Amino acid sequence: MFFRNESFKDFIRYYPIVSIIIGFQLIVWLLMFFQLRIGDFIYDWGVGLNIAVSHGQYWRLVTPIFMHDRSGFTHILFNSFSLVLFGPALEQMLGRWKFSFVYLASGFIGNVFTYFVAPQSLNFHLGASGALFGLLGLYVYMSFFRPHLLDPVSKQMIIMFSLISLVMTFLRPGINVSAHLFGFVGGFALGPIVLTRAKPFSPSLVRRRVVVNDGTVRFDPNRWNKRGFRMNRNVSSIIWWVIFILAIIGLLGNFLIW
Numbered sequence: 001m002f003f004r005n006e007s008f009k010d011f012i013r014y015y016p017i018v019s020i021i022i023g024f025q026l027i028v029w030l031l032m033f034f035q036l037r038i039g040d041f042i043y044d045w046g047v048g049l050n051i052a053v054s055h056g057q058y059w060r061l062v063t064p065i066f067m068h069d070r071s072g073f074t075h076i077l078f079n080s081f082s083l084v085l086f087g088p089a090l091e092q093m094l095g096r097w098k099f100s101f102v103y104l105a106s107g108f109i110g111n112v113f114t115y116f117v118a119p120q121s122l123n124f125h126l127g128a129s130g131a132l133f134g135l136l137g138l139y140v141y142m143s144f145f146r147p148h149l150l151d152p153v154s155k156q157m158i159i160m161f162s163l164i165s166l167v168m169t170f171l172r173p174g175i176n177v178s179a180h181l182f183g184f185v186g187g188f189a190l191g192p193i194v195l196t197r198a199k200p201f202s203p204s205l206v207r208r209r210v211v212v213n214d215g216t217v218r219f220d221p222n223r224w225n226k227r228g229f230r231m232n233r234n235v236s237s238i239i240w241w242v243i244f245i246l247a248i249i250g251l252l253g254n255f256l257i258w
Helices: 008-014 016-033 037-046 048-054 074-094 098-115 129-145 153-169 177-189 203-207 235-249
Strands: 210-213 216-218
Touching: 008 016, 008 074, 016 037, 016 074, 016 098, 048 129, 074 098, 074 129, 098 129, 129 153, 129 177, 129 235, 153 177
Parallel strands: none
Antiparallel strands: 210 216
């Protein structure tokens, strides 16, 4: 469920929320990276800052979810790869609104507890790690309480990946531990709420399209045999494997676990 061979165009069509989040945070990062005036304004206005939150700037509990280190590209790169890896299956299983809710709520919970647990002197914090750990937390909830939603291989992968990531949270320097832990707990706690009607990930369900003809709605059995530009499956598989490896490296390194 974590490996697909969609073309870039199809990925955007099948998983619009994941695509919008990645596109939006990339635009924000570019504006800050090139030190444009609007980028500096976004950074000053939106970066997580506990002392500012204590003075009523509560939007800073949400805005850091979409902001990344502006001094380099590794932070945004690995976070985006991780969202590409873990987000699409959940978007299909939950639906667009529930997936958006889990992502935002997990990041928000992580930032709220960063405010209450971390010292007021914390300089700043930013990044989507709390939201991403929320997705992992939801997957772990599935593994134990909704096992029919995950195949055995995916379940083992999630458990191992989550354990390693949580352990690394305490071993790597410069990590927002509160955002990671409580983002994970938030995603786990949302499981009973958002998984009530969830179904296992199905590539055929994602790719299903209807064709209107003579006033009737039906499936076109030749939809995927029609000519058009499509990436070679072998090349596409290689790209997805590269994304997967980079996501793992990033999640276990300094740049994703913030």
